[in-house]
Amino acid sequence: MTFSMTLGPRLQLVASLVPLNASLGDIGTDHAYLPIALVEAQRIAKAVAVDVHEGPFKSALNAVKIRQLEPVIDVRLGDGLKPLAAGEVNVLTLAGMGGKTMLEIFAARPKVLQAVTDLIVQPQGGERTLRLSLLNSGWRLKTEQLVKEDERIYTVMAFSRDEGQTMAELSCQKDVWLQRLSPQKPEDNKFLGHSMIVDKLVWYFGPLILEEAADLLREYLDDYSEMLRRQLEQMKLSNKSETLEKIRDVSEELVFVEGIKKWQYP
Known part of the structure; x- marks a missing residue:
């Protein structure tokens, strides 16, 4: 997909996942690069570009005005979904903010979220919490x-x-990884601990990402392993007793991360 405006790799990927002819709400729009490109x-019918900070809001206004796109891109100053009316947009994009912040934004305006059919999110931290919360709320993971x-x-x-896999369907992937990585049986004492570690890793990295085993996953796993080693x-x-217990837990987690790498990249 080619855009007239140059987007970085993150926003290019976000843009490629926006459904055709969407009425888009771009939250935290910054310079409105994403809606302008779309x-x-x-690719989209119209957009509302929202930013809570006055500087980026003015930059977005200026960028839209220069391109004479005011009839199709409405730039608004405000916090999260608060500047939006229910039913005004059917697709939301949020990129470059924490996963917990995204959940707070959704929770603040449930009627706006209720009318939305698709979410494209790029969290910076809190991926596991965001993924689980949305799935447990009934959203399906498309990709x-x-x-x-x-x-x-x-x-x-x-x-x-309406499209994608449900929480129940994706939970089966966690069970598959548990079978792959843990030789323990459900009746064994270590099984529960292993199950908790696998659960943490699957929802952190993402069940679909783990199965796809793209080249970047290997690097992502390497980075995570290095972080655990530093810890x-x-x-x-x-020499504190509670620290010794944490050492055991982190060591076990490292073993499982290395196990995922060996399974996907033998």
């Missing part, structure tokens, strides 16, 4: 993909009311 590519920009790997997820090195400097 309108100029004739989730990794993208690299400026030496950092990000996750982009697309949720829908272990720091914890080993302490």
Whole structure:
């Protein structure tokens, strides 16, 4: 997909997942690059571009005005979904903010969210919490993909009311990974602990991302393993009993991350 406006890899991926002819609400729009690119590519019918900060709001207004796109892109100053009326948009994009912040934005305006059919989100932290919360609320996961920009790997997820996999369907993937990685049986004492570790990892990395095993996943897993090793090195400097317990837990988690790597990249 080619856009007249140059988008970075993150926003390119977000843009590619926006349904055709959407009425888009772009929350945290910054300079309105995403809605401008989608309108100029004739991918969406209209957009409301929202930002809570006056600087980015003015930049977005100016960018839209220069391109004479005011009839199809409405730029508004405000917090989250509060500037939107219920039914005004049917697709939301949120990129570059924490997953917990996204959930707070959704919770503040439930009637607006109720009229939305598709969500495309790119959280910066809180991926596990966001993924689980949306799935437990009845959203379906259409796709989730990794993208690299400026030496950092990000996750982009697309949720829908009607398309994609449900929480129950995706939970089966967790059970599959537990069978792959843990030799323990349900009656064994270690099984519960192993199950909790696998649950944490599957919902952190993403069940669809883990199954796809794209090249970026290997790097993502390597980064996570390195983070755990750094934690272990720091914890080993302490002799506190509670720290020794954390060392055991982190060590077990590291074993399972390495197990995922060996399974997907033998």
